[in-house]
Amino acid sequence: MNSILDIEHLRTHFKTDDGTVRAVDDVSFQVRQGEIVCIVGESGSGKSITAMSVMGLVEGPAGRVVGGNIRFDGEELLKLSRNELRTIRGNEIAMIFQEPMTSLNPVLKIGEQLMEPLIEHRKLNKKAARKRAIELINEVGISRAEQIADSYPHELSGGMLQRIMIAIAISCGPKLLIADEPTTALDVTIQAQILDMLRKFKEESNMSILLITHDLGVVAEMADYVVVMYAGKVVEEGEVVALFENPKHPYTQGLLKSKPIINQRQEELYSIPGQVPNPLELVPSCYFHERCAHCMEICKTTQPALKEVGNQQKVACWLYEEATANV
């Protein structure tokens, strides 16, 4: 499988009144064709900013991609002009967001919003675009498509709106779909529907999905490959089964252990102590060291690099550096 998205040493910074936040700090990973890659992380881990950097939608002037490469289908996105990037956005790379309720324009009809990318990228005329829009509404499993096309977003439920968002996203047949917490705002029963649908579209069109989530359950259900982020850095990545069965990084281990699982009750949950470090006060170190049970002296002073530890699994942790050095 060839890679469709190749991110190398991506760095995205935000300037605030109190200093610069390195929201995405030297992040590299790949998304291969037809694959679902999940980025997992807590709030502030930089997972959404990574996605926005790919889309070229980092909010300036405070935020800016300051370095690295983003290659999409062989093309370097960071070198494209704004207009060239725009023709890729919504066309070859599409995106859906966390809050379906606020992600659609409240004063435009559903149909109009669905037609826009078709007119913009597929150069359809209004009539053809509307016809296609109605087909798309049907494809995402909503009946009464004609009627829905003429309604406004507030008249639909969150689950329906997320389906519409998916319809907009797949309308131009993208090679890559970025889904940023697409089910976080939805109920579990609706979440199951949406995840099923994403999987279905992926199978049908062989597109790749970059799924961003904090929910390990969703990761286990969807992902082929997992990237774990913490404080702007990738701390671990690997094939989903390997990573869940044999997590290497203490953070990944803690995350997996601290999640209560249905029908697997424990007396006390494992919990990672402390909290995410203040992004303005990061010094060269493993950013997890304050919360880590295996913290060593080197962790407090030097940043570990992401290294392969076999079976396509990579981890950024001094524990394994030493292990490999000793072998």
Place this chain on the structure above:
Amino acid sequence: MSEILQPLLEVNHLKKYFPIKSGLLSRTVGNVKAVDDISFSIKPGETFGLVGESGSGKSTVGRTILRLTDKTDGEVKFKGIDLYDLSPQELRRLRPKMQLIFQDPYSSLNPRVRIGDAIGEALLDHGLVPQAEVRDRVLEVLAACGLSSYHIDRFPHEFSGGQRQRVGIARALVLNPDLIIADEPVSALDVSIQAQIINLFRKMQETRGLTYLFISHDLSVVEHLCSQIGVMYLGSMMERASRDELFRDPLHPYTKALLSAVPVPIPKLKRERIVLSGELPNPADPPSGCKFHTRCPYAVARCREEVPLFRNVGSDRSVACHLV
């Protein structure tokens, strides 16, 4: 012994309708039945979990119990006292015994009040401890909730989400309540922080013998904490059972679907999944008969016409389904 069996909280046929008003004289033309005839009781030391999706009315149940909104009908008994019979003054005096923990740790703390004052002010207002001792009591409860003594003079915006939730818990605990209603207390928190707070809830129950009404949409959290569980859908209770029974053998189709829809962090685990079709019906215009019939994979004609009774099945479990 008989005292132990006496429930701490009894909710009988509780109803809360939000009127839909219209017309020149604001006549009520319909109702959103947010809570529609709910009954359950909680024994001292027990944790009762109320589960449901958005719009199920679970939060309204909590608020109606605490008289944060008025009930439409039914009764709420706390230690045998009907809360709706109390005068505002009597209710105020009883309040320290029933506390609420909010979902959003950001908006439930006044941004202009120091943490120490936020925790201690109710002690003062109820005259629970002499003024001189308030600070000591606050320090004590801060320590118990995993916060430090120097936090006492800080303002809420100086804390992270998890810490604020600890403050919210400390604010409730300092009053030595008997009952704590926790309304989605961990859903706004990150996974690694969630576990910390869940453990704190557990620890507090063990050391202080608290009784919880734990409202949540997250079945895995509820399973972890609660001994009794009620499942709500569109304002009605669909099933109530002990934790072990409910998770081992869910009876109501909705409970089954809910359980099977929760993603489990074990990749390639093949489970039998019931994916519900359709959306939540409009609560202002709920389906006839069984409210769940529009999405139920097993629905029969009878479900459309007849409202199923919430009836006992087995020793201590009830379910509202014609097919059980």
Place this chain on the structure above:
Amino acid sequence: MRTYISKRIMYMIIILFAASFLIFCLYALTPGDFITGNIKLTPERKEELREIYGLNKPVIERYVTWMNNAFHGDFGYSLSQQKPVLTLFNQYIWNSFLLAIVSTFLTWLVAVVVGVVAAYKQYSWFDTIVMVALFAAMSIPSFFIGLLLIKLLAVDLKWLPPGGMLTTGSNATGLAYVKEVIHHMILPVMVMTLLGVGSLTRYFRSNMIDVIKQDYIRTARAKGLKERKVLFTHALRNALLPAITLVGFELPALFGGSLIIEKIFNWPGIGQLYMQSFSLRDYPLLMGFTLFIAILTVVGTLVSDILYHVADPRVRL
């Protein structure tokens, strides 16, 4: 929706009744009347005239009479001009209306364009300069800027006429007439626009800034739409929505402000008429004008509410 409107209209009528009574009483309180000021009359003749015009009756009785007549479409008779109030209104109001409409149009045009661009370029030099200019426009006393412009542009530079609607003694007709009026209009319209543009532009700018941050703008960009389309189809529509409510407040404010502007520029409008009548204590006219603005205010509020509901698909009644 219909019941909502009828409810609002009922409340509106009650408020108007109360307002008209209050205004009537206030004018009744105002010292002197039209007859007092006329030194040519003997005291006996004054009493006689008061008797004729009913000025010596108790306030309540006079109010009831006035209201009764008003219901029949008779808003009284101007004592100084010896014409019915409505006739006078009809004669003067269109001149005021002309100023109001033109300056409203200009205000909105400038506000939308400048507001959108400033919001899009938030924190840029352009934005900062615009902001300071807007503050300046909001901080000038209307009569002072009027006087200053007359002094500069009319008296010193002689580019524009200092006041009036037509050159004294002019009997231009047709296109020449129109040209002359436009020439005279420039200064008052300039001042009225300047006065209104500050707050409206700031309002647009902050609306736009809010809207640009919304999720659906991000969606529109993620769809790969052209920036112009994102701004004008997606953002501007949402930013205009809350501003629609302002339309209703604009007219009463402009007519209220016409008192000052028309006086300074000697514009033969209804505000000027009011100012003359005030010194003459011509109560029927004063009452008529004040009530006119009160009605405009109340109706304006209602209209803006309705407009808001019509324009925003989210708000339903």
Place this chain on the structure above:
Amino acid sequence: MSTINGEATKAYLSKKSVHTSLWRQSLRRLLKNKLAVFGFVVVAFMFAACFIGPLFSPYTDNKINMAFMNKPPSLKHWLGTDVLGRDVLTRVLQAGRISLTVGLASMVLSVFIGSLLGIIAGYYRGIVDQVIMRIADLLLTIPSLPLLFIFGALLSEWKVPTDYRMYIVMLMLSIVGWPGLARMVRGQMLSLREREFMQAAIVLGLRDRRKLFNHLLPNLVPLLIVIATLNIGGAILSESVLSYFGLGVMAPTPTWGNMIDAANNMIDFQEHPWLWIPPGFSIFATVIAINIFGDGLRDVLDPKQKR
């Protein structure tokens, strides 16, 4: 478990700067806004100049000096002299005292009435609320200029001594100003009541007095500060209009507004612009500075409120 937690937390927080209240935070952010600071400096300068400046002027006695009538600005008289030979600069500063005092005092009064009634309406709701808000609606319906004209005419009729007129003008302006304020404060009170921390206060069983004074009012104060600041500018403008039309404070008490009255005289208007332009610019400079400062205040204290 909790000890590890506590330690980690401590390590995290001890690095942060000393805890600050929202007030101090706001002040810090305000000081970063250069435009707002500039506005404040100008306002402070205007106040200082008007209240202290005349003490350094050799012409404070307002002696009529026929030898120096209507002289244009010169080194001796920076802004020239008026028809009675009085120094215009000194007059402008003395007028500023009155205008600023009227602006400040009528702001205090209308903010006091408006916020008191708004708080009462928003806190007690029900009948009290209905009555107050209906009165406010009524007053908002009546256009303010005619109302002020009537009051002005009454003042002249009752032969109010000029010294006292100033106080009555303040009162008039606050009568016209309070309904809008009351409405805004009430709205804010109602939305504060719905905030979750107020629900928490109910559950905790706090006393009404504590809810009002410790929870609601501290959150209302930022809005009041912003309103009050911006209101001074509005009041100065209103006073100037009234005085210009001879219905506010009248000569011989000078205010910026009635000094511009000189422009009503065709000769002064055309030939002696130094008589009426300086007071006009004083109003402009003061009001714009207040507006800029007030806007900066709003940015830091009440970011959600706009317009």
